[in-house]
Amino acid sequence: MSPALRNCRFGKTKTTITQSPARSRASIDFERYRTGTEQEPRRFPKQKALRLRLRRTDKIELHDGSKSYLLTRSGGDSWSNGAKMDPGTVSALVEKIRDLSASKFAETGFTVPAIDLTITSDGGKRVEKVILSKNGNNYVAKRENEPALYELNASTVTELQKSAADLKPAPPPNKK
Numbered sequence: 001m002s003p004a005l006r007n008c009r010f011g012k013t014k015t016t017i018t019q020s021p022a023r024s025r026a027s028i029d030f031e032r033y034r035t036g037t038e039q040e041p042r043r044f045p046k047q048k049a050l051r052l053r054l055r056r057t058d059k060i061e062l063h064d065g066s067k068s069y070l071l072t073r074s075g076g077d078s079w080s081n082g083a084k085m086d087p088g089t090v091s092a093l094v095e096k097i098r099d100l101s102a103s104k105f106a107e108t109g110f111t112v113p114a115i116d117l118t119i120t121s122d123g124g125k126r127v128e129k130v131i132l133s134k135n136g137n138n139y140v141a142k143r144e145n146e147p148a149l150y151e152l153n154a155s156t157v158t159e160l161q162k163s164a165a166d167l168k169p170a171p172p173p174n175k176k
Contacts, residue, residue: 059120060097062164069164077170084170093167096160100130102141102150109135110142110149115157132157 062069071078071090078090097117115132129144132152139152 056121056123057094057119058122058124059118060093061116061118061120063116064161064164065114067164069167071167080167080169086168086170089163089167093160093163096156096163099156100141100152100160101156103138103153104151106135106140106149106151108149109133109140109151111135114139115161 058073060069060071069080071080071085071093073079078085078087097119110131110133112133113131114134116129117132118127118129120127130141131144132139132141135151138154139157141150141152142148
């Protein structure tokens, strides 16, 4: 009689549980998935740089070298330096922030921070911060208080920078 075999997945761990009819206990074998650069791209889960709840975002802070952008939400409108911002350009920036996802894990390469992005949500109760550093042709992202490094494609970060630069005030309301 062959032993019963069961495979379970818990996060990044594949667990094989084998139980023999002759034994009352099951033996457990843990097999870790490969991580880092040797991991196959098709098995790499698309990892977001930020875990955003953008419906409740209160504040977006972006520091890119000498350029700084600060957006706050009041009601349904976004504001920057006392000026109401164009909803289309704000939505484009939010979409680019959502698109910040890692192409793979990076083991090294985080040097001098180039971009600092902070999102405040849930009435100031939740603050998410990610710092990006230029590494060759790509960027390496690091979440605050987490050791993992994520490699981002340069095109994604370039689109984010362009979207931030395209922010503009809302047009004045039409008077009738």
